[in-house]
Amino acid sequence: MIGNVPVGGDAPVTVQTMTNTATSDAVATIDQIRRCEDAGVDIIRVSCPDVESTVALKQIVRAARVPIVADIHFHYKRALEAADAGAACLRINPGNIGSAERVNEVVNAAKANGCAIRIGVNAGSLEKDLLEKYGEPCPEALVESALDHIKLLQDRDFHEFKVAVKASDLFLAVAAYQQLADQVDCPLHLGITEAGGFVGGTVKSAIGIGSLLWYGIGDTIRVSLSAEPEEEVRVGFEILKSLGIRNRGVRVVSCPSCARQGFDVIRTVQALEERLQHIRTPMSLSVLGCVVNGPGEARETDIGITGGGAGKHMVYLSGVTDHHIQDEGMIDHIVKLVEAKAAQIEAAGGIAVGAAA
Numbered sequence: 001m002i003g004n005v006p007v008g009g010d011a012p013v014t015v016q017t018m019t020n021t022a023t024s025d026a027v028a029t030i031d032q033i034r035r036c037e038d039a040g041v042d043i044i045r046v047s048c049p050d051v052e053s054t055v056a057l058k059q060i061v062r063a064a065r066v067p068i069v070a071d072i073h074f075h076y077k078r079a080l081e082a083a084d085a086g087a088a089c090l091r092i093n094p095g096n097i098g099s100a101e102r103v104n105e106v107v108n109a110a111k112a113n114g115c116a117i118r119i120g121v122n123a124g125s126l127e128k129d130l131l132e133k134y135g136e137p138c139p140e141a142l143v144e145s146a147l148d149h150i151k152l153l154q155d156r157d158f159h160e161f162k163v164a165v166k167a168s169d170l171f172l173a174v175a176a177y178q179q180l181a182d183q184v185d186c187p188l189h190l191g192i193t194e195a196g197g198f199v200g201g202t203v204k205s206a207i208g209i210g211s212l213l214w215y216g217i218g219d220t221i222r223v224s225l226s227a228e229p230e231e232e233v234r235v236g237f238e239i240l241k242s243l244g245i246r247n248r249g250v251r252v253v254s255c256p257s258c259a260r261q262g263f264d265v266i267r268t269v270q271a272l273e274e275r276l277q278h279i280r281t282p283m284s285l286s287v288l289g290c291v292v293n294g295p296g297e298a299r300e301t302d303i304g305i306t307g308g309g310a311g312k313h314m315v316y317l318s319g320v321t322d323h324h325i326q327d328e329g330m331i332d333h334i335v336k337l338v339e340a341k342a343a344q345i346e347a348a349g350g351i352a353v354g355a356a357a
């Protein structure tokens with residue numbers, strides 16, 4: 001458990017991100033956490049590099065609606081303070097904090113405060129002895145590092161932990177996770193670290209995290225982008241939605257558009273994606289520019305729009321033709337239809353046509 005969120009076993013795969021505000025600035029950090037919560041984040045990590053951060057952590061933990069993971073590097077005292085401040089999890093590598101006595105103190109603080117621990121092995125910060133042994137970061141080195149850290153916790157009868165073996169090279173990361181999954185049965189936190197900017201990092205993460213999830217490996221994910229944390233959350237959910245692992249919000253089916261389009265598909269989809277972010281109910285919406293593929297997709301989605309001639313477009317509800325709309329006011333009209341459908345699905349406590357498809 002990370003706070004009240006289960007990770008591992010049959011629990012849904014959770015989506016995480018990490019704040020990039022100064023943690024000591026509690027107000028700014030809470031603001032950013034709110035935006036991530038609105039995007040659906042399950043767990044949030046905040047860095048605690050100094051004592052000002054762990055002081056602010058108390059206020060942040062109280063304000064957050066999701067569990068907080070305190071990210072600690074080297075300074076074991078920050079881990080003790082973070083556990084005391086109410087962090088639900090400590091991201092710390094017990095092998096990197098010095099003496100056995102310090103490891104004891106951190107484990108005892110975690111036990112006393114009901115904190116989990118996340119071991120976060122990273123190819124960029126592998127232990128010196130492993131780099132010397134293997135010559136370079138490789139899957140075997142990442143796995144050995146993870147097993148060493150795990151042993152330190154297990155030797156102290158601590159079992160509430162999850163593990164990551166991240167690398168920016170996705171071949172390395174995927175191979176390391178595969179090897180680790182063969183050797184341990186604790187929950188695995190997936191990530192392709194430092195994946196890059198929004199477009200490149202999204203593709204890389206989708207391939208790396210997506211491949212592992214497809215193999216059945218992974219219990220919680222963090223997409224690492226040089227982009228705002230709420231964008232990482234959205235990309236994380238898109239990966240889960242694409243694999244049919246977890247549905248949240250509107251799954252949009254839309255065409256790339258071409259000369260046959262009856263309306264501006266690209267602009268319409270951009271506007272709808274922006275305006276429909278508040279919808280949490282799993283459902284589907286197809287937006288296609290013409291009758292070539294529009295009716296077929298509309299039959300499989302909860303709401304479908306198919307472009308027609310002379311600015312007159314067909315609306316399908318639950319796969320059936322329902323009414324026409326014009327260009328004018330089209331986006332407002334679709335938003336209202338989606339909101340109404342989401343409310344209807346929620347009221348029925350049922351599953352949408354498209355969400356099940």
Ligand code: SF4
Nearest residue numbers: 255257258261289290
């Ligand atoms: S659905 Fe119609 S408008 Fe969209 S890409 Fe296909 S042919 Fe072009």
